[in-house]
Amino acid sequence: DAMVIQNPRYQVTQFGKPVTLSCSQTLNHNVMYWYQQKSSQAPKLLFHYYDKDFNNEADTPDNFQSRRPNTSFCFLDIRSPGLGDAAMYLCATSRPPGSASVTFGSGTRLTVV
Amino acid sequence: AQSVTQLGSHVSVSEGALVLLRCNYSSSVPPYLFWYVQYPNQGLQLLLKYTTGATLVKGINGFEAEFKKSETSFHLTKPSAHMSDAAEYFCAVSESNTGKLIFGQGTTLQVKP
Numbered sequence: 567d568a569m570v571i572q573n574p575r576y577q578v579t580q581f582g583k584p585v586t587l588s589c590s591q592t593l594n595h596n597v598m599y600w601y602q603q604k605s606s607q608a609p610k611l612l613f614h615y616y617d618k619d620f621n622n623e624a625d626t627p628d629n630f631q632s633r634r635p636n637t638s639f640c641f642l643d644i645r646s647p648g649l650g651d652a653a654m655y656l657c658a659t660s661r662p663p664g665s666a667s668v669t670f671g672s673g674t675r676l677t678v679v
Numbered sequence: 680a681q682s683v684t685q686l687g688s689h690v691s692v693s694e695g696a697l698v699l700l701r702c703n704y705s706s707s708v709p710p711y712l713f714w715y716v717q718y719p720n721q722g723l724q725l726l727l728k729y730t731t732g733a734t735l736v737k738g739i740n741g742f743e744a745e746f747k748k749s750e751t752s753f754h755l756t757k758p759s760a761h762m763s764d765a766a767e768y769f770c771a772v773s774e775s776n777t778g779k780l781i782f783g784q785g786t787t788l789q790v791k792p
Binding site: 570572575606607609611621654656658660662671675 | 715
């Protein structure tokens with residue numbers, strides 16, 4: 567089945583140690599999104615790619631970076647994780663903007679110790 | 680700017696009772712509207728969506744929602760709650776030019792036996 571896959575499901579990292587979360591998709595969608603969801607809160611968009619065009623949300627901290635080497639893969643890099651970065655990170659994909667078809671992965675739960 | 684308000688952060692119903700989760704939106708353009716469900720430590724699963732056409736939308740697991748433009752509402756209903764419906768529910772509106780989803784704060788549905 568076509569889907570969005572996030573690895574790992576659970577990630578524990580040390581305070582200040584760089585960490586990378588990965589997302590892959592078999593849907594061949596043009597757009598890939600990264601959302602951050604803190605405990606008991608709504609998902610909040612960090613950034614998205616439309617093909618290779620990167621779009622950063624205005625309030626996304628500089629500590630968060632992203633890479634999209636090809637259509638299928640997208641990575642979220644946290645350069646120096648703080649305790650406040652502990653959250654569920656959700657990857658999603660869609661066809662071009664304006665499409666009402668957004669598919670989410672199962673998420674990666676990040677713990678910072 | 681678009682926004683979503685979910686009335687009631689917690690809703691409790693008895694098994695077999697009607698489920699009603701409220702969502703109001705603000706949008707200056709015709710919106711795309713969505714309801715997602717999230718189980719603990721899982722990603723978001725689409726329940727249903729409204730784009731254009733029929734204002735009563737049927738989704739998975741017996742849920743449905745009605746788009747009421749005059750009330751700027753998109754409330755989610757299910758005639759008879761099941762224990763497996765206990766989860767977090769998010770209403771969302773899509774920015775048509777970016778595909779970005781803007782979520783409400785979520786409603787936790789508790790189903791009592």
